[in-house]
Amino acid sequence: MEDKEILELYRTEGKQEFAFNLLVQKYQERIYWHIRKLTCSHEDSNDLLQSTLVKIWENLPSFREEAKLYTWVYRIATNETLTFLKKKRIGAMFSLSNYDTTLANKLQSDPSFNGDKLQMALHKAILHLPDKQRAVFNLRYFQELKYEEIAEIMGTSVGSLKASYHHAYKKVKEELQEKFCD
Amino acid sequence: MEDILSRSSLKENPFGVPAGYFTSVQDEVMQKISAMPVAQPYSEEAEEAAPATFMTYFKPAFALVAVFAMVFGIGWSTMKLTGTYTSGSQENATILSEASQDEISEDDIISILDITVEDLYAEGDSDTQSQTETLELDVETIEQYLIDTRLPSTAIALLE
Numbered sequence: 001m002e003d004k005e006i007l008e009l010y011r012t013e014g015k016q017e018f019a020f021n022l023l024v025q026k027y028q029e030r031i032y033w034h035i036r037k038l039t040c041s042h043e044d045s046n047d048l049l050q051s052t053l054v055k056i057w058e059n060l061p062s063f064r065e066e067a068k069l070y071t072w073v074y075r076i077a078t079n080e081t082l083t084f085l086k087k088k089r090i091g092a093m094f095s096l097s098n099y100d101t102t103l104a105n106k107l108q109s110d111p112s113f114n115g116d117k118l119q120m121a122l123h124k125a126i127l128h129l130p131d132k133q134r135a136v137f138n139l140r141y142f143q144e145l146k147y148e149e150i151a152e153i154m155g156t157s158v159g160s161l162k163a164s165y166h167h168a169y170k171k172v173k174e175e176l177q178e179k180f181c182d
Numbered sequence: 183m184e185d186i187l188s189r190s191s192l193k194e195n196p197f198g199v200p201a202g203y204f205t206s207v208q209d210e211v212m213q214k215i216s217a218m219p220v221a222q223p224y225s226e227e228a229e230e231a232a233p234a235t236f237m238t239y240f241k242p243a244f245a246l247v248a249v250f251a252m253v254f255g256i257g258w259s260t261m262k263l264t265g266t267y268t269s270g271s272q273e274n275a276t277i278l279s280e281a282s283q284d285e286i287s288e289d290d291i292i293s294i295l296d297i298t299v300e301d302l303y304a305e306g307d308s309d310t311q312s313q314t315e316t317l318e319l320d321v322e323t324i325e326q327y328l329i330d331t332r333l334p335s336t337a338i339a340l341l342e
Contacts, residue, residue: 020215024208032204036197046207053211057218115196122192142193169187176186 001026003069010060020057027070028053030143031077037123037138038081038131040106048084052077071152078135078153085131103127118180125175129168136161137168 001022010019031052036045055076063072085099092099104127107113113120126134132154139150147165151158186192 017212017215021208021212024211028204028207032199032207033195033197042199046203049207050211050214053207054214054218057211057215110197112198113196114198115194116191118186118189119192119194119196122187123196141187142195173185173187180186181184 007063007065007069020060023056023069023073024053027073031073034074034077034138034143035081037126037142038085038134040103040110040123040127042110042112044084048077048080052080055080067152068149071149074139074153075155082131082135100127118176121176121179122172125172128175129171133164133168136164137172140165141169 006019006022006026009015009022012019028049032045032049035048035052036042039045039048052073056073059076063069067075088102089099092102104124107120107123107127115123126137129137136150136154139145139153140147145153147158147161150165151161154161156164
């Protein structure tokens, strides 16, 4: 079902929950994988997915269709995840530990990771990027969203976003080539 | 050289989730939102029809007053804590203590500076002496000076 139809249904008296259910069905997996690649943990991703969906439900009445529904949904999910990561980093700073190492350990010990060595190296290399750049890289590389859409999600200009993505791409590529092309 | 990131296998999702996870998430979220009140969808008509209340008009003013009060409070407490702030009576006490500093005796100055009474007045004496010397210039010297500087004779006559 198209986003427009979901929104029309949502605005029909007594159909809000049904329309929201359709929205959850359509977007939950995409949002989950976006969050999962940023947090490297199923438990954290589950909590964040649920809080994102609740936030969407709370804010849907004020959604004015100035943005596309799916970029708005991604924006909420990205903001929730980046705020979560920021809090975790601050917590790690006070306990004198490095959150990047924690994320790398989570990834390394994830029993649900079914990839090969190269995929593991790729996801580890992505973890070396700053959080916002990681979100941009994931949205472009894995989800193959357009720059304009990512700019809408991240709330930045297309120009700075392109620069950020190319910088991230170069960094990840160099790290992988060092390990696998020597 | 081949771009390693262009390999399609890298774009595949290597992560997994527990079986039936997404169905359970949907149920959990729907349970959560069922417990929440149903918000009315946004509509422009509803927004226009919303009656303006007392708070609609005065909320910004209250916010402004609150901000001023907060800034004043922070400033006052900072001054109070750092000791910059003094009340009227404390100010008078400061003036009095400054006045009492003016009344320091010569003995105190001598003991503090480690000098003798002669040293204290030596400089002042030499000044007085030089002033006296200046005053002791006689009329003849002045006349001679005026002649040397070729002033008109009326000026010299005035001196006489």
